[in-house]
Each structure stands twice: as C-alpha cells, then as structure tokens.
Amino acid sequence: MPDAAGAETPGLPSPRLQVRALRSSFGGPFELALGRGECVCIVGRSGSGKSVLLRLIADLDPGTGEVSLDGTPREHWSAPAWRRRVVYQPAEPAWWAPRAGDHFQGGDAVLVQASMQRLGLVPALLDAEVDRLSTGERLRLALVRSLAIGPRVLLLDEPTAALDEASVASVETLLRERLAQGLSLLIVTHAQEQARRMGARVFEMVSGRLYPR
C-alpha cells in the first residue's frame, strides 16, 4: 500500500489515483495516493487551496507534476477522456441548457432515475427549468449527473454544503454504496463529521499544502 505521501511498495498494485509533485502557482506540491473504493476528505480554511488541488487533478488548471490512474499516466488520455474517468464536481456545478433533463442525455437513464429516487428527487424535475430548481435540488442533480458519467474517481467540492440533514444522509448513503462498488472519492468538506461518517482518511489543506490529520 502507498503511504500517506504516495510512496508505493514494490510488488503491490498501483493505487487508483496517484498524485506526485503536482503544483501550480496557487498551491502544491501535492503528494497523494487514493485507493480503489477509498474515500479521502480534505478540510481546511477558505482560500487554503482545496479547489486548486481538485482542479489540478481534473486537468482543468495548468500545472506541473504527475497524476496517474490505475498506474497509467494522465498523458495517456485526451483531456475529455481523462475527465470522464476522473470527474470533478465544483461547489457550484455548471448548467449549460435551460432544462434539467438536457444534461443527462447519453447517460444511463435507469441509473439516473434510480439515483434520483435515492436522493429524494422526483422524475418530473428533469422536465423543469434549471433556474426554477432549488439550490439543494440542483446540487443533488449535479451528483446524479456526475455518477451517471461512470467515473473511476469522483472529486467532490462541498457536495452537501447547501443540503438539509436528511438530504446529506441520503447523499452519504449513496456515496458509501458507490465506494463499496469500487468508486474512489476525494471530498472537500467543511463538515469534519462528514469525514468520520464516510470512513475517510483526512488531510488538512494549509496554505496550499496537504497535511495528514
């Protein structure tokens, strides 16, 4: 198994996600190893660099260093192909079409309906205009959309920040199930309790550097 800093033991399989000396002018260098079906939570003060790390891993910001998935370097894939395998969900997810359902075309409709039901979202929401949805509905729908892509790694930035207690519980239950099925999760959260409930390894971001807690 890799240690917290990301060093590997010879003879053992590579971690799902391996980050080495990853940096930009806004943070790093970052070292991180995330196993299959593992959850890592990142806590830290506002502006400390948590989103910077997620965006660097997702290849959305320019930076230097190495990122690999199941032992294969990121350079092996095109940027869109990487972002289907390593999905980043920002704290304020983007919507590019007026109708909610238009964001799910090409996805597995059965999986979408099932995930929506688990998160307390009625199917009629897909026919609604995104602007009419509540903040919490949009956040849960964004998670459904992220899961429907079928990522190996999901990078979630404050996925439950705007949700009530019951919705937080339903999101965490769904995510724990996906973890058990092998999905790897990196979650930025201000809720320390969330890390405990998710059974996560926890790091703290301080001034653009990660420290195990």
Ligand SMILES: Nc1ncnc2c1ncn2[C@@H]1O[C@H](COP(=O)(O)OP(=O)(O)OP(=O)(O)O)[C@@H](O)[C@H]1O
């Ligand atoms: N492209 C950019 N241009 C200018 N500054 C940037 C850029 N990207 C990140 N930063 C700066 O880097 C720092 C870390 O930002 P980041 O968004 O990662 O914070 P965060 O820890 O996610 O905070 P929060 O919890 O408030 O979301 C901030 O000071 C931010 O302004």
